[in-house]
Amino acid sequence: MDKIRNIAIIAHVDHGKTTLVDCLLRQSGTFRSNQKVEERVMDSMDLEREKGITIRAKNAAFQYHGYHVNIVDTPGHADFGGEVERIMSMVDGVLLVVDAYDGPQAQTKFVLKKALERGAKAIVVINKIDRENARPHKVLDMVFDLFVELNATDAQLDFPIVYASAKAGYAMREIGQDSRDMTPLYETIIKEVPPPEIGKESYFQMLVSNLDYSDYLGRIAYGRILTGRVCVGDSAVCVHGDGRRERTNVTALFSHEGLQKVEIKCASAGDIIGLCGFEDVFIGETITDTEERPALHFVDIDPPTITMGILVNDGPLAGREGKLVTARNIKERLVRETRTNVSLQVTDTDTAGAFEVKARGEMQIAILVEQMRREGFEVLVSRPEVIYKRDAAGSLLEPYESLSVDVPNDNLGDILQSLASRKAEITNMVHHSHSVGIEAVIPTRGLIGFETDLVNVTKGMGIASHLFKEYGPHKGEIPSRNNGVLVAMEGGVSTAYALDTIQERGRLFIGPQAEIYEGMIVGENARPDDLPVNPCKAKKLTNMRSQGDGKGISLAPPLEMTLERSLEYIAPDEYVEATPKSLRLRKKILQAHLRKRASNNAMA
Numbered sequence: 001m002d003k004i005r006n007i008a009i010i011a012h013v014d015h016g017k018t019t020l021v022d023c024l025l026r027q028s029g030t031f032r033s034n035q036k037v038e039e040r041v042m043d044s045m046d047l048e049r050e051k052g053i054t055i056r057a058k059n060a061a062f063q064y065h066g067y068h069v070n071i072v073d074t075p076g077h078a079d080f081g082g083e084v085e086r087i088m089s090m091v092d093g094v095l096l097v098v099d100a101y102d103g104p105q106a107q108t109k110f111v112l113k114k115a116l117e118r119g120a121k122a123i124v125v126i127n128k129i130d131r132e133n134a135r136p137h138k139v140l141d142m143v144f145d146l147f148v149e150l151n152a153t154d155a156q157l158d159f160p161i162v163y164a165s166a167k168a169g170y171a172m173r174e175i176g177q178d179s180r181d182m183t184p185l186y187e188t189i190i191k192e193v194p195p196p197e198i199g200k201e202s203y204f205q206m207l208v209s210n211l212d213y214s215d216y217l218g219r220i221a222y223g224r225i226l227t228g229r230v231c232v233g234d235s236a237v238c239v240h241g242d243g244r245r246e247r248t249n250v251t252a253l254f255s256h257e258g259l260q261k262v263e264i265k266c267a268s269a270g271d272i273i274g275l276c277g278f279e280d281v282f283i284g285e286t287i288t289d290t291e292e293r294p295a296l297h298f299v300d301i302d303p304p305t306i307t308m309g310i311l312v313n314d315g316p317l318a319g320r321e322g323k324l325v326t327a328r329n330i331k332e333r334l335v336r337e338t339r340t341n342v343s344l345q346v347t348d349t350d351t352a353g354a355f356e357v358k359a360r361g362e363m364q365i366a367i368l369v370e371q372m373r374r375e376g377f378e379v380l381v382s383r384p385e386v387i388y389k390r391d392a393a394g395s396l397l398e399p400y401e402s403l404s405v406d407v408p409n410d411n412l413g414d415i416l417q418s419l420a421s422r423k424a425e426i427t428n429m430v431h432h433s434h435s436v437g438i439e440a441v442i443p444t445r446g447l448i449g450f451e452t453d454l455v456n457v458t459k460g461m462g463i464a465s466h467l468f469k470e471y472g473p474h475k476g477e478i479p480s481r482n483n484g485v486l487v488a489m490e491g492g493v494s495t496a497y498a499l500d501t502i503q504e505r506g507r508l509f510i511g512p513q514a515e516i517y518e519g520m521i522v523g524e525n526a527r528p529d530d531l532p533v534n535p536c537k538a539k540k541l542t543n544m545r546s547q548g549d550g551k552g553i554s555l556a557p558p559l560e561m562t563l564e565r566s567l568e569y570i571a572p573d574e575y576v577e578a579t580p581k582s583l584r585l586r587k588k589i590l591q592a593h594l595r596k597r598a599s600n601n602a603m604a
Contacts, residue, residue: 004270005193006224008072008087008120010111011097016127020097020166021060021073027169027182028062028069059210059222059272061256064186070256070272088114089298090209090224090272093121093193096143100126100134100163103142105404105465113150121193122147122159125185129175130165136175160192196224196270204228204236204289207296208281211339212274217252219339220274221281226296228289230275231266238278239286239295247291252276282339304345304358305399305444305468308365308567309382310334312353313577315586316491316517321579322378327353330372330379337368344368358387360468362448366564373563373578380575382588384567386444389471396474399444401466404437411458412436418453422446423475442466443475449568481571484530486523487587488516492536500553502533508558509585510535519590521574524559532592561585 011017060071072087094115098104104112115122124143126136140161147157162185164171171185172178199205210222230236232253238246254261254274267273275287284298312327319325324333334346334355345358359365362384369381389397403424407415409431415438419426424442431437442450447466454462486506496512508523516522516535525531561569566576566583573595577584589595 002195003067004195005067005069005093005189006072006091006196006270006272007069007093007095007189007193008091008115009095009097010108010115011127016099016166017097018073020095020125020127020164021071023166023169023182024071024185025060025062028064028186059256061272063257064190067190069189072272087209088118088120089207090222091120092196093123093189095123095125095189097125097127098139098143100128100131100136100139102406102463103139104146105463109146109150109467112146116147116150116152116156122156123188123192124159124161125171126161126163127166129163130168136163160188162188198269199227201227203293204230204234204287205293205296206230206273206275206287207298208283208285208287211281211283214276217276218279219281220254220276221278221287222272222274223287224272225267225269227269229266229268230273235289236275236277237288237291237293238281239288239293240280241282241285243295245291246278246280248277250275250277303387304343304360305387305401306361306365306384307356307358307387308362308384309349309380310355310357310365310369311351311380311382311575313378313380313579314353315380315577315584315590317515317577317579317582317584318378321581323376325378330377331355333372333375333377362567363564366567369578370563373580376580378577378579380577381567382575383570383572384448385572388474397471398474400441400469400472401444401447402469403440403442403447403464403466405440405454406435406437406463407454407458408435408461411462414457415454415462418450418457419446421479422450423478441469443472443478444468445475445478449480452565452568481569482528484525484528485521485571485574485585486525486531486533487592488518488520488522488536489532489534489592490536491517494522494535495538496553496555497539498533498535498537499555501537502535503556505531505533508556509561511555511558517586517590518592519587519595521585521587 009017009021060073062069062071072091094112096108096112098108112122124140126139128134129136144157147159162171162173163175164182164185169181170179171182173184205226205228206223207226208221208223212220212222214220230250230253232250234250235247236250240246253264253267255264255267255271256262261274264273278287281287286293286295310330312330313325324330334357338344338346343360344364347356349356357365365381365384369379372379386398391397405415416426419438419440419442422442423446424440426438426440428439429436451464454464483506486502494510494512494514494516499508499512502508502523506523506525510516510522522533522535561583563576563578563583566585570576570585573588575586575588577586587595589598
């Protein structure tokens with residue numbers, strides 16, 4: 001047991017966490033010298049590589065001078081906090097990776113708080129020290145202040161510090177030391193992170209913290225063995241969340257070497273393993289040796305704050321691109337997601353083919369829908385809505401978030417105006433040389449669409465991070481969208497001639513030769529109201545038409561919307577239609593006369 005170290009890596013988005021893991025695996029000799037390895041090897045999902053963020057927690061391991069070090073890479077975005085919370089039950093120490101210029105951000109604070117509450121030993125790694133305008137000593141002060149704010153114990157405040165450049169592949173204990181590799185960080189991990197604590201009981205006990213699936217072996221339950229020992233072929237019992245106890249035999253055990261799963265015959269207390277044999281096992285359940293054993297405590301996870309509808313695609317173009325289009329296909333896929341994602345909840349609704357999905361944020365659901373698109377699903381997705389509650393007196397409560405924003409000085413006025421319109425309360429402002437740090441408390445409703453506005457206003461230079469704070473009094477109306485939309489009044493194929501006229505009324509979302517149906521949104525109106533338009537109108541031919549007639553049409557390039565941007569943009573009476581090859585915006589009710597009737601009924 002003295003030769004095992006279990007650590008998690010904590011960092012905000014873009015602070016170099018995944019690059020650091022790559023570097024630790026390479027320099028420990030995990031990969032052969034001639035082995036071709038992709039950059040950011042821990043980000044194995046296509047979406048993780050495209051977006052540059054970690055979505056799913058993943059396990060890896062390396063050997064260093066006879067020590068076996070298990071690493072868990074944790075997500076850095078607040079929407080995937082459910083992944084983070086359960087990982088803390090598997091580790092004894094954390095590497096807190098902080099950018100040498102930005103310092104700790106809101107998400108760093110959230111994950112570190114969970115780690116300190118569990119008593120994990122923290123090692124602070126100030127990364128990117130070779131970055132221009134790096135300020136490692138100032139950032140160290142900020143980290144110390146953060147530990148104090150999170151009520152760290154005296155022992156936790158006496159944290160070891162390592163300065164590093166994961167990209168260049170070196171680390172040092174003091175700025176200015178000569179170092180060419182990661183040896184100081186390896187030695188700090190071995191010295192400072194304690195070996196796993198072993199319980200007094202002699203029988204086998206394990207808490208399931210993660211799940212994987214194999215086509216050959218079925219479900220793989222990951223977790224750390226708390227007490228005892230287990231071998232392939234042993235009889236084991238799963239204590240389910242509802243108290244039911246199920247017995248089976250262990251069919252396979254896995255450990256890690258680098259990123260590879262390797263089969264093992266036996267494992268003991270302290271090891272992080274994958275265990276096969278239970279087909280009906282969930283995160284937070286206990287695997288032990290007999291039916292009489294009590295269930296282990298599982299950390300409660302913060303509640304979801306956002307709800308969205310995912311429905312069967314009933315549009316005129318349904319079924320042309322996807323193969324998985326039925327309600328049964330969609331429900332099976334959503335239920336499968338909840339088995340590995342504990343912060344997601346799926347329920348049926350009164351409407352056939354419609355499911356309610358509750359999550360931490362719209363990005364979490366957007367990632368799920370994007371994965372489904374790539375798997376061949378076609379779905380409709382509604383606008384994100386917050387989950388309200390009532391207090392004992394019956395007053396309406398809504399979720400609030402702590403928001404941290406870093407914006408260039410030139411854009412401060414615009415961002416403050418945007419935050420004011422979203423009912424945010426500014427709690428602190430810190431002026432840096434070229435930017436301003438803003439801290440605010442904002443209703444979760446006000447965050448929907450804010451990051452897109454921030455990117456547009458600051459030309460991509462603004463940084464925002466947020467964290468669930470509490471439920472508080474309802475703040476009243478928050479305007480969602482100032483402009484109306486251009487809605488197609490008939491179906492067909494769009495023409496350049498028609499779009500040339502329509503673009504005078506607003507911004508187009510489509511180009512010529514696009515398939516259109518009635519009720520589809522083809523652009524944004526410059527005015528607040530919705531405007532019916534005909535993008536399929538063709539120019540009438542006459543006997544007197546000259547050769548040059550109809551030429552010279554100059555169309556502005558259409559605005560291409562990502563899935564996240566589309567979900568933030570749509571109004572409550574609209575859907576995003578997501579298919580394997582297309583993203584379309586549409587009205588919930590496609591026919592204009594039925595929309596008008598529904599609007600009149602709502603007003604009445």
